[in-house]
Amino acid sequence: MTTTGLGVGVVYNGVLEGFVQNHGTVLDYVSVIPERFWRDLGRDAVPRFCDLRDDVMLLESLGDRYPLVAHGIGLSIASGSTFDLEHLRQLASWHTRYGFRWISEHLSAVRVQTGGSIDHHAGLAIPLPWDEDVLAMLCERVGVVQDILGCQILLENGVVHTPVPDTDMSEVEFLNELCARSGCALLLDLHNLHVNAVNLELDPDAFLDALDCRHVREIHIAGGNRLYGVYLDSHAGASPPEVWRLLAQVLPRCPDIEGVTFEFHESYYPELGVEGVLAELSRARAIWDHRYEVQTCHLPTSSAHSAT
Amino acid sequence: VSLTDFQRAFSDLIASPRLVLRARSEPAAALAGYDLTERERQRLAAMCASEAMEINCTLYRVNRLTPIYSVLSRTCHLLGPALASELLAFWEVEHDATLQFHRQSVRFAEWLRERRHTAALPGGPWEDALRFELAVFEARTAPHDGDAENPADARLRWIDLHYDPSWLLAAEPTEAPTELLAEPVWLCIDATGPELEIRSACAS
Numbered sequence: 001m002t003t004t005g006l007g008v009g010v011v012y013n014g015v016l017e018g019f020v021q022n023h024g025t026v027l028d029y030v031s032v033i034p035e036r037f038w039r040d041l042g043r044d045a046v047p048r049f050c051d052l053r054d055d056v057m058l059l060e061s062l063g064d065r066y067p068l069v070a071h072g073i074g075l076s077i078a079s080g081s082t083f084d085l086e087h088l089r090q091l092a093s094w095h096t097r098y099g100f101r102w103i104s105e106h107l108s109a110v111r112v113q114t115g116g117s118i119d120h121h122a123g124l125a126i127p128l129p130w131d132e133d134v135l136a137m138l139c140e141r142v143g144v145v146q147d148i149l150g151c152q153i154l155l156e157n158g159v160v161h162t163p164v165p166d167t168d169m170s171e172v173e174f175l176n177e178l179c180a181r182s183g184c185a186l187l188l189d190l191h192n193l194h195v196n197a198v199n200l201e202l203d204p205d206a207f208l209d210a211l212d213c214r215h216v217r218e219i220h221i222a223g224g225n226r227l228y229g230v231y232l233d234s235h236a237g238a239s240p241p242e243v244w245r246l247l248a249q250v251l252p253r254c255p256d257i258e259g260v261t262f263e264f265h266e267s268y269y270p271e272l273g274v275e276g277v278l279a280e281l282s283r284a285r286a287i288w289d290h291r292y293e294v295q296t297c298h299l300p301t302s303s304a305h306s307a308t
Numbered sequence: 309v310s311l312t313d314f315q316r317a318f319s320d321l322i323a324s325p326r327l328v329l330r331a332r333s334e335p336a337a338a339l340a341g342y343d344l345t346e347r348e349r350q351r352l353a354a355m356c357a358s359e360a361m362e363i364n365c366t367l368y369r370v371n372r373l374t375p376i377y378s379v380l381s382r383t384c385h386l387l388g389p390a391l392a393s394e395l396l397a398f399w400e401v402e403h404d405a406t407l408q409f410h411r412q413s414v415r416f417a418e419w420l421r422e423r424r425h426t427a428a429l430p431g432g433p434w435e436d437a438l439r440f441e442l443a444v445f446e447a448r449t450a451p452h453d454g455d456a457e458n459p460a461d462a463r464l465r466w467i468d469l470h471y472d473p474s475w476l477l478a479a480e481p482t483e484a485p486t487e488l489l490a491e492p493v494w495l496c497i498d499a500t501g502p503e504l505e506i507r508s509a510c511a512s
Contacts, residue, residue, distance in 0.1 A: 039449065040408050054448070054449075080310075112312075112315045113312050113315075114403035116404045117403060117404035119404075122318075122322070123319075123372045124322055124364060124367050124371055127318070129311075137311075161358075161361075162361055162364060163355075165351055165354045165355070166354075227366065228362070230360070
């Protein structure tokens with residue numbers, strides 16, 4: 001069985017206002033970062049969150065026109081020091097207000113304990129150990145997240161430059177287990193996979209072969225660039241050919257896919273331009289529209305899947 | 309606790325290339341202050357030995373700078389060579405960072421003002437840029453309704469400037485003036501309407 005899905009969307013940023021007005025029909029949905037629409041005044045503040053009204057008005061106008069999906073950046077679900085339930089309740093209240101079609105977050109730890117705080121922002125996602133105890137902690141937290149949000153959460157695979165060595169399982173085994181045990185879904189970021197493949201000399205095809213694609217509900221595509229010889233997940237424009245190849249390969253394997261989302265950083269918009277964004281969306285749509293034409297029966301090869 | 313300290317240690321490492329170098333040569337000593345299992349100690353030592361720790365340290369700086377630069381870009385430019393040392397010193401003592409643009413910018417502004425107050429940082433046009441950029445950002449992001457004490461004024465700000473303000477108001481970046489004005493001038497930053505308006509305070 002396969003879902004119809006929403007189609008092709010974009011992660012909204014400030015430079016897209018004109019694009020949406022003039023070319024809005026090429027979008028099936030808009031993905032928004034909720035933390036861009038409110039101000040977090042800190043744990044001690046009462047109230048802690050306040051709306052950024054101009055941005056909220058923009059969000060409401062987007063919501064009048066498109067299905068909205070939320071792509072959170074602030075939860076830090078894998079932090080050992082903190083699990084921010086107030087942040088989660090704020091997200092839930094926005095879900096009530098705007099009826100997001102789905103909600104995703106990053107499978108990451110960016111907030112850490114310091115002498116001054118339990119949630120100091122580390123400035124970079126901290127590599128996760130793919131271990132049983134971390135998996136158990138995350139499964140418990142996913143349960144709380146889904147209870148509070150009242151819906152399934154999608155978690156996104158990340159980028160790592162220094163992976164944690166000697167882990168209990170591989171990343172893909174961990175993702176399969178996390179989804180199977182907790183009931184969360186996967187936001188498969190193909191550019192993040194590509195970044196890791198380039199820098200760590202991993203085989204992205206082996207990763208996708210081992211992935212239980214039944215858990216994938218959204219796919220991100222994006223571009224990157226190099227800094228000091230390292231390939232970065234900088235969202236610097238058009239998706240590279242390898243990302244398109246991976247998309248065409250994996251999309252037919254995802255029976256519950258809801259959408260393919262292009263993301264780029266607004267500072268690269270002058271270079272990418274309207275035509276560039278249109279080209280990305282058009283190419284994604286072509287792959288989306290033909291995703292089930294060649295049906296393949298593809299079962300994950302990961303031994304971890306046998307536990308499900 | 310163990311995962312918490314593993315993450316704390318990694319966070320400290322990416323913030324301090326010096327600590328990474330120490331962890332490469334003396335891992336036991338460098339990681340002694342953290343409650344880690346032996347496995348975690350070995351993992352961190354192996355991660356520090358990787359050349360890729362250098363890109364982690366670079367990305368840490370880029371990501372910490374982004375919220376500040378997004379709000380205070382002209383201030384950053386005008387600080388010139390002092391910017392890097394001020395940022396590093398600020399980050400070293402700031403142990404509750406956030407990626408919220410406003411909070412980070414306000415905190416860095418407070419840091420710079422304190423440094424100026426104690427004469428650790430010489431004054432100059434950057435002070436005008438700081439007042440101007442912070443006021444513009446605050447006016448633009450304040451609620452339209454204001455609050456009980458200051459109704460409808462939250463998006464209206466007045467600032468005093470000590471250098472000719474035309475360079476700050478120019479659409480294209482121009483060179484900052486170097487001569488102090490005999491008397492400060494006041495600008496009104498008005499974000500109550502659909503477009504931001506900046507006018508001389510005496511005209512308001």
